Amino acid sequence: MKKEHVIDLLPEYLDNILPETKSAAVEKHLSACTQCQKELEELKILFKAIADEPNAVPSDRLRNRFEKALELEKATTTKVVSISEGYKKSSWASNMLKVAASIALLVASFQMGSVFQQKKSNDDLAFVQNESLQLKQTAMLSLMENQSASKRIQGVNYIEEFPNPDEAIVKALTNRLRYDENDNVRLNAFEALSKFTSSETVKTAFIEALGTEKNPSIQIAIIQALVQIQEKKAIGPMQKLLEREDTQPFIKNEIKLGLPKII
Structure with a gap:
């Protein structure tokens, strides 16, 4: 175990x-x-x-409606005038049809009640799932602010629980990418954000990180991601990196290979 x-x-x-x-x-x-x-x-x-969750039983309102319908049916069926045998047979058939209609109404009412109850159950389940998602988001954001680098990485990796993260999560991840002092946290933040490159917030964060990032591995990863999505706003920052004397030769080579694909 x-x-x-x-x-x-x-x-x-x-x-x-x-x-x-x-x-x-x-x-x-x-x-x-x-x-x-x-x-x-x-x-x-x-x-x-x-x-x-309350048990799915007929409500008092439904029961009262049925009892009123039954009392009305009794009052109607007792007003029978005996004229001829043929009329009695006709009245009997009519009453049977009314009873059948009442039963059908009752069945339909129970079915409607069941549908409404199912909808309520589905709404409750959706509420529970949303509450669970909120708890996960709170835990994720809290971990990303932790003093321990391993905890911050754990918080960043919580992104797997959010196929469609909201702006608060994306912002928190971009902050880890741009400002975290630990290389591994920044690298994990980049990998998490690379799944959402259609977001303008993510694109902007990549471009800004390109000008400040000192870790060559992360620099290469950001350059490749920007080239892959052909982000034209990255052309200027890449050219600046080419002009800087402290830019590593292999970083410059990566930029030279990537720029033509964007331009």
Whole structure:
């Protein structure tokens, strides 16, 4: 259990139905596995939402409507004038049709109630998922401001949880790229941002970082990314790097190879 995650056992663990030995093993694994800890917290949120969800039963309003319809039907069917046998048969058939219509109305009402209940459940699930996403975003932004470089890298790598990050996340990542003192944090921030090069914020951050970045590996990576998206605003900063005496020869060579593809 040290090497394998225990995600499949977490629902039974939360329900307290695991054997004692397995439960102890799960707890031991959780103490050292951040991924499973995160899954456990998300399951707790989901279980709480399910526990708070009311049972899908007909509402008092629906029951009252049915009882009123039934009373009205009784009042209508008792007003029968006996004229002939043929009329009685006709009245009986008419009443049967009314009863059938009432039953159909009741079934339709229950079906509508079920649809509304399902919609409410879907809305609740969407709410839980949004809350979970907000928690992840808060954790990510907090980690990126941590004093520990390894924690900041962990925060940057949280980007995998956000296929469509909002502006706050993108801004936080660009700040790590431009201002973080640790080379590995800046490199991880670049790799995270390189998935969103269609963003003007990301393009601007790459161009600005190109003029201040001192790590050759990150410089090369930024140049290649700007060349790949053919960002014309990068032409000026690249030419300035070519003119600077302290620019490494292989960096200048990379720029010379890339500039014609942009121009």
